[in-house]
Amino acid sequence: xxxxxxxxLVALCAAAPAHAQFNFxxxxxxxxxKNVRQAAGGIDPKEEIELGRDMAARxxxxxPLVANEGLQRYVNNVGRWLASQTERPxxxxxxxxxxxxxxxxxxxxxxxxxITRGLVERMRNExxxxxxxxxxxxxxxxxxxxxxxxKTAQLELANTAITTFSRQDASAQKxxxxxxxxxELFARGLDKSDELxxxxxxxxxxxxxxxxxxxxxxxxxxxxxxxxxxxxxALMFKTHPAPAERLxxxxxxxxxxxxxxxxxxxAARFLGALGR
Amino acid sequence: MRIALxxxxxxxxxxxxxxxxxxxTDLKQSPxxxxxxxxxxxxxxxxxxxxxxxxWTRVKTEAGAEGWVRMLTLRYAGGSEAKxxxxxxxxxxxxxxxxxxxxxxxxxxxGLDAELLANARPNAAELDKLQxxxxxxxxxxxxxxxxxxxxxxxxYPKGAE
Numbered sequence: 549x550x551x552x553x554x555x556x557l558v559a560l561c562a563a564a565p566a567h568a569q570f571n572f573x574x575x576x577x578x579x580x581x582k583n584v585r586q587a588a589g590g591i592d593p594k595e596e597i598e599l600g601r602d603m604a605a606r607x608x609x610x611x612p613l614v615a616n617e618g619l620q621r622y623v624n625n626v627g628r629w630l631a632s633q634t635e636r637p638x639x640x641x642x643x644x645x646x647x648x649x650x651x652x653x654x655x656x657x658x659x660x661x662x663i664t665r666g667l668v669e670r671m672r673n674e675x676x677x678x679x680x681x682x683x684x685x686x687x688x689x690x691x692x693x694x695x696x697x698x699k700t701a702q703l704e705l706a707n708t709a710i711t712t713f714s715r716q717d718a719s720a721q722k723x724x725x726x727x728x729x730x731x732e733l734f735a736r737g738l739d740k741s742d743e744l745x746x747x748x749x750x751x752x753x754x755x756x757x758x759x760x761x762x763x764x765x766x767x768x769x770x771x772x773x774x775x776x777x778x779x780x781x782a783l784m785f786k787t788h789p790a791p792a793e794r795l796x797x798x799x800x801x802x803x804x805x806x807x808x809x810x811x812x813x814x815a816a817r818f819l820g821a822l823g824r
Numbered sequence: 825m826r827i828a829l830x831x832x833x834x835x836x837x838x839x840x841x842x843x844x845x846x847x848x849t850d851l852k853q854s855p856x857x858x859x860x861x862x863x864x865x866x867x868x869x870x871x872x873x874x875x876x877x878x879x880w881t882r883v884k885t886e887a888g889a890e891g892w893v894r895m896l897t898l899r900y901a902g903g904s905e906a907k908x909x910x911x912x913x914x915x916x917x918x919x920x921x922x923x924x925x926x927x928x929x930x931x932x933x934x935g936l937d938a939e940l941l942a943n944a945r946p947n948a949a950e951l952d953k954l955q956x957x958x959x960x961x962x963x964x965x966x967x968x969x970x971x972x973x974x975x976x977x978x979x980y981p982k983g984a985e
Contacts, residue, residue, distance in 0.1 A: 617957065621957050627959075641958070796846075799896050
């Protein structure tokens, strides 16, 4: 990150037009460089949460919550219990079921997690729900989205920095760029390595919470068994590695999976919350 | 009504469905690595899946033998090109939903495609609801205890932290 910001600064200096103006411009360029660096690195937890909340509001603009308070509170209980088993229990964790027939799940920085009605309805028990929520929680813990957004925003800021000398402008721009990078990210997806890491950590987090560790693999197998051309899967398959590849990668986790395979599945409580 | 329709159209996938094993493996007498081997299974062997228990799935081989294989080694036919066309889950749900009540004809719930996500405007009212439904840590712990779920100490895989 820092090296990239430095590279942007060097590029700016190289772009300074006239030799005679160089000393005068250097101070301003150094300021711009600082702003670019801030966009890249210094996001504190408060900013992380606010940014995630803004992204969550946009997601909810695309699909509202399912109008079932009991289901929403149930999913929040499962999610909050999982999050309590992690290294960031203090985040304001929020969980929501989105009114959408497609199968997908989303996380935004700071602890906002969403799962679609389409995906919940394909699950068999609470351990499967926990597996998917734990995968999304892992994205938040590892700041996968935040880092990807910062990378995009930083590149864009560096491109526009030459015309943006005031610190205030740069700060407002930073937020806008980050947010638009966030929206784009939901359509484009994270790096494959981030997804596979979230699968591994998700298995561990679900096991910590007392669930059958095979919940997440079971959901992946459900997805794998579906027709990839199904319209409900288009975005999920575009933004994630193929389920078969994710199942292959999870074989590394056999020791954890098998040690906690006999834990709770809680099918009755899950189906009850869904009104089945 | 809607849920009943879905259940009808999509029975649990684990039951009696054709799958193949992704690599050569052993058909076990019981769901455990140290269980007796009933027969070897070649790569790409076709089986019918019967039930899952932990990380194991009970299967019936083409030769008629029944036993257990590692769940993660199974790939279902639907994930390949074997089936064609759309299973129609989105259309089905939309039809079912409009069918439940004449007044609640789902306005704009087309679902989450890439274009919709990129152009969505913030929805403050729904965000308020999201905050309101949040579970306090203590309440979630009580919910877990009713499961009953018991917290375990489990390490992250090496290199993940």
